Amino acid sequence: MSRLVVKSGAAAGFEEWRACFAEVAPGLDVRFWDEMGDPGEVDFALVWDPEPGRLAAMPGLRCIFGAGAGVDLIVRDPDFPRHVPLVRMIPAGAAQRMGEYICWAALHVLRQGRRMALAQARGAWDYFDCASAGETRVGVMGLGVMGSRAAVMLQGLGFAVHGWSRSAKCLPGVKDYVGEGALDDFLAASDLLVCLLPDTPDTRAILARPLFEKLPRGAMLINAGRGAQQNLDDVLAALEEGLLGGAVLDVFEPEPLAEGHPAWAAERLTITPHVASLPPRRERAEWVAACIAGIEAGRWPEKIYNPDLGY
Known part of the structure; x- marks a missing residue:
C-alpha cells in the first residue's frame, strides 16, 4: 500500500x-x-x-x-x-475558478466597486459614470492554463484581450506579445493589466513603478499571480498619484497582509485573501x-x- x-x-x-x-x-x-x-x-x-x-x-x-x-x-x-x-x-476546476475571479475583479475595478463599497459604508449616495468592457483593453501577463482560461472568459464579457508570454500561445481572438522585446508595446495597449505570471527570478518585483509608467495613465491592475511579483509600496504610491486608477490584489509577500498595513485603507485598492483559484x-x-x-x-x-x- x-x-x-x-x-x-x-x-x-x-x-x-x-x-x-x-x-x-x-x-x-x-x-x-x-x-x-x-x-x-x-x-x-x-x-x-x-x-x-x-x-x-x-x-x-x-x-x-x-x-x-x-x-x-x-x-x-x-x-x-x-x-x-x-x-x-x-x-480542471482551478482554471475555471481563476477565470471567474479575474472576470469578477475586472468588472469590480472597472465599475469602481471599491468606491461604491466605501460610499455604502458611510451612507453616501455617490453617483458617477463608469466605463464599459467594450471600450477597455485587457492585457494578461502569463498565458498558461490559468491565463488562457481567464483570457477566453474576459472576451466573453466583451473585453478586447491581448496577452504577453514567454512563448507564442495563439489563442483565438487574443493578440500575442512574445518575449521581453514586446513588453513595452503590450503595456502601452493595456487599460487593465492582469498578472498571472509564474514565480521566477525574472518576474519578481515586476509590478513596480517602472512598469506602471509604461501603462496608459489611470490603468487598472489585477494581481492573482504571486505576492513577490509586486512592489506593494509602488502600487500604493501609483494609486495615490493616479498613475493607477484602481487595483485588486489577491496575493501578498508575506501573507497574511499585516494588520495595520496602509494597503488596508487604500481607497482605490480591493484586497482579497489569496482565494482566486483554490x-x-x-x-x-x-x-x-x-x-x-x-x-x-x-x-x-x-x-x-x-x-x-x-x-
Missing part, C-alpha cells in the same frame, strides 16, 4: 483531507505530516509549506504534489530534493489520487515543475 503524507493548512484540517482520500482512494495510506511514521516508507507527499529538510529526509519519495498552483514555498527549501518530480496542483479539498484529493494511480501505472502527470524555468 502506497503512503501519502499531507501538510497543507492547519492540523485540524487533516481529518477533512483523510475523509476525502478515504472516499476517492480507499487503498491509499494517508497520514498527517507529523505522524508519518518511518520517513523511509513515504511514497508521496502533498505539501504547501514544508519545513526545510523534511522532504529530503524521505529516501523513498517518488513524487511531491504542491497543494496549490504555486510551488515557491516548496522549492525555497535549500535541501529540496530536485531529483524528485514536483507536480503543480492544477485540477479548489476545495475534495477536488484536490481526487486529482492527487488520479495522479498517483497514473504514476503507479507508468503514466506521469503533465504539470511537472521545471527548476530551470522556475515553473
